[in-house]
Amino acid sequence: MAGILGRKVQQKLAEAMSKRSHFSKDEVDKLLDMWSLITAGGTRLDRNKFRDVLHNTFDMTDDILMDRVFRAFDKDMDSNLSQEEWVLGLSVFLRGTLEERVAYCFNVYDMNNDGYISREEMFQMLKNSMVKQTTEEDPDEGIKDIVELVLKKMDHDHDNRLSMDDFMKSVKEEDLLLEAFGPCLPDTKYREKFLADLESGNVCLDISQAKS
Structure with a gap:
């Protein structure tokens, strides 16, 4: 029963x-x-x-x-x-939907849940997910360069961090940016x-x- x-x-x-x-x-x-x-x-x-x-x-x-x-x-x-x-x-x-996935990925990347993806958060996620190189060049410097390139492309309001609006606009312009800071979707x-x-x-x- x-x-x-x-x-x-x-x-x-x-x-x-x-x-x-x-x-x-x-x-x-x-x-x-x-x-x-x-x-x-x-x-x-x-x-x-x-x-x-x-x-x-x-x-x-x-x-x-x-x-x-x-x-x-x-x-x-x-x-x-x-x-x-x-x-x-x-x-x-x-x-x-695209909007649901954008909101989900943003929440994944917003590590301190303050409503923004900061330089520090981008650096931490990219440092952890990128393949380690065996060159003499400082890998942290390479990651910092990538963070600056990403900000230049995605930071639409130029406040040196990504808001949900920045992220949504960027992904709608280029869908490959949805998982810009590491794979969080299957x-x-x-x-x-x-x-x-x-x-x-x-x-x-x-x-x-x-x-x-």
Whole structure:
């Protein structure tokens, strides 16, 4: 009886979430099944388990960016993801509109959550994500040069930092700038595989195998 009741509650939740996301009711239902598998029937998804999903399913490896992706999903900032944060976060992560993805990437890059991406934040993210060179040249100087070039291109109001408006205008002019400071959205092949597996119902199996 409890299992039947639980399934009815989940289906009702899936229907409600489907109206607020880019997923169908059936897709949300499967995402909630995944949630139960990942959390072992718990009520919250913590940072470490979420990082396992990012790494094993989407091949993300940058520690700083994975932490920032978690923060972008964690809307109430309680250091855990609820079922709603899981589904709505994945909705943007996998199928977001341009405006949704711009806002998401901006939030990832705004490391101190002050509404701006500063020179220091750009430097930190680029320093962590760029391939280390084996030349004698100081790599920090090269990164500083890139930061200045990015600011020159994206800082529309010339205040030496990027606002959401600066970022939105820049990405609409050149969509490659969406992930200018490091990959925080899934690579196309991993996104398409996840969505194909979601449709076929194989995602839970993949995650289960990745954890073992």
